[in-house]
Amino acid sequence: MAKSSYGALPGLLVMLCLSGASNAANFPSSHDKVPAGWKGPVFRLSQAYPSKPPEESLPWAAIDPTEQPEQYAQAMYAYVLEGNVEAGWKVQNNKVRKWYHVPWMHYGDSGREFIHGMTRERTTPAPATPGKGELGPQQTRCFQNWAVGFYNSAGGYQVGKIWKKATKPDAALAQFPEGTVVAKLLFTTAPDTEVPYLKNTFEWDGNIHVFSGKTCPSGALARRPQKVRLLQLDMAVKDSRAPVTGWVFATLAYNGDAAGVTPWERMKLVGVMWGNDLSPAQQWINTAIGTPQHLGADGRLNGPVDNPRSSCISCHATAQTPMNSPMIPPSAADAPRWFKNYPGNQAFDAGSLPTDYSLQVSMGIQNLLRSQAAKAGPGKVAPEEMKLLQRAFDSGLDQPLPVTMKGTTEYPAGR
Numbered sequence: 001m002a003k004s005s006y007g008a009l010p011g012l013l014v015m016l017c018l019s020g021a022s023n024a025a026n027f028p029s030s031h032d033k034v035p036a037g038w039k040g041p042v043f044r045l046s047q048a049y050p051s052k053p054p055e056e057s058l059p060w061a062a063i064d065p066t067e068q069p070e071q072y073a074q075a076m077y078a079y080v081l082e083g084n085v086e087a088g089w090k091v092q093n094n095k096v097r098k099w100y101h102v103p104w105m106h107y108g109d110s111g112r113e114f115i116h117g118m119t120r121e122r123t124t125p126a127p128a129t130p131g132k133g134e135l136g137p138q139q140t141r142c143f144q145n146w147a148v149g150f151y152n153s154a155g156g157y158q159v160g161k162i163w164k165k166a167t168k169p170d171a172a173l174a175q176f177p178e179g180t181v182v183a184k185l186l187f188t189t190a191p192d193t194e195v196p197y198l199k200n201t202f203e204w205d206g207n208i209h210v211f212s213g214k215t216c217p218s219g220a221l222a223r224r225p226q227k228v229r230l231l232q233l234d235m236a237v238k239d240s241r242a243p244v245t246g247w248v249f250a251t252l253a254y255n256g257d258a259a260g261v262t263p264w265e266r267m268k269l270v271g272v273m274w275g276n277d278l279s280p281a282q283q284w285i286n287t288a289i290g291t292p293q294h295l296g297a298d299g300r301l302n303g304p305v306d307n308p309r310s311s312c313i314s315c316h317a318t319a320q321t322p323m324n325s326p327m328i329p330p331s332a333a334d335a336p337r338w339f340k341n342y343p344g345n346q347a348f349d350a351g352s353l354p355t356d357y358s359l360q361v362s363m364g365i366q367n368l369l370r371s372q373a374a375k376a377g378p379g380k381v382a383p384e385e386m387k388l389l390q391r392a393f394d395s396g397l398d399q400p401l402p403v404t405m406k407g408t409t410e411y412p413a414g415r
């Protein structure tokens with residue numbers, strides 16, 4: 001070997017040490033392959049997980065989420081935008097602070113597409129009654145929604161620990177440190193002809209399902225690059241000031257009629273929640289948002305794309321492996337159990353391991369197990385176990401609206 005290549009080595013080692021990333025992993029980035037001749041952006045999983053928890057003072061440290069939820073969420077939103085907008089949401093290129101993706105979300109029919117790493121989310125149903133669509137009175141069809149989420153360094157550090165053994169993730173380590181922040185951008189295929197408040201929103205290409213909107217299929221559909229539009233931005237932060245749950249969830253929705261120079265400034269808070277209790281309410285809802293919102297069960301916080309039978313905290317409290325229970329209460333009689341508050345280290349079902357409100361971590365682990373079961377061949381995994389592994393994907397995301405439960409709370413635009 002030429003002498004000069006030895007000379008380059010010490011420099012390389014110094015660089016690796018400085019980045020603090022000893023866990024650099026090699027998980028696949030997307031479900032689909034990049035087609036030959038593709039000239040657009042390509043998603044790369046941010047997986048140089050930090051080897052040490054960061055020392056970071058968070059901008060909302062002095063704001064109590066239960067006292068000043070709106071200010072709290074605005075500070076968190078600014079933190080989520082910082083550096084990421086400039087980096088085009090290639091979160092490993094963020095010049096202010098790095099963010100990280102969860103492995104194994106690429107697997108399966110709804111797995112990460114290759115352009116921006118988005119996964120298929122709940123389908124927005126076509127309106128059952130004309131004029132009563134979840135996205136507003138002009139909606140006529142159903143729409144697919146796709147999203148991508150990322151963790152800050154505190155969260156990335158923990159994700160790296162869970163996934164240190166690439167084929168044997170350890171859910172017992174799935175308890176996130178204080179100050180973990182997760183954000184998620186949600187995009188819809190709905191156009192502004194049916195959802196006028198989406199005008200001038202932020203657009204991406206996504207290699208998403210071929211889907212007419214007259215029927216609303218999911219499963220193994222063909223994919224093709226198409227436009228998607230930013231509708232919702234979700235955030236969650238681990239904060240011990242949130243009683244029992246230890247998490248604060250907040251969401252914003254786009255309003256094309258709002259003031260603001262960029263689409264990011266036209267994202268408006270729908271609300272903030274830290275528990276499921278209704279009296280006193282462990283949430284703040286922005287009733288002056290100016291766009292039609294459907295909220296969740298009994299008026300609990302939930303975003304435009306989310307299932308109105310649920311709430312952020314209720315759905316996320318079912319994060320566990322194996323996923324023994326559906327994310328949404330199967331019937332009105334089951335609702336009390338789903339709308340109780342649980343600490344993140346308590347599994348929703350006895351015999352499962354909790355993943356501290358992270359559905360990406362529980363789904364990633366289930367995905368790996370599904371792929372291992374598929375490799376092992378038919379009959380190698382008990383049918384009951386296979387059913388459990390499939391559960392997350394069948395439950396919740398595409399369930400019909402309730403007949404027996406008080407589901408949606410609508411309030412008119414501009415109130």
Ligand code: HEC
Nearest residue numbers: 149182234236249250251302303310311312315358359360
């Ligand atoms: C009906 C269930 C459901 C509801 C309701 C729901 N989510 Fe989620 N959420 C999911 C699933 C499933 C995932 C993981 C899959 C993904 O990210 O694509 C997820 C992922 C996330 C993530 C990424 C990190 C993680 O925990 O996996 C954040 C942040 C998030 N949701 C915030 C919210 C907020 C804020 C709300 C309420 C406005 C909300 N969610 C409501 C099901 C739900």
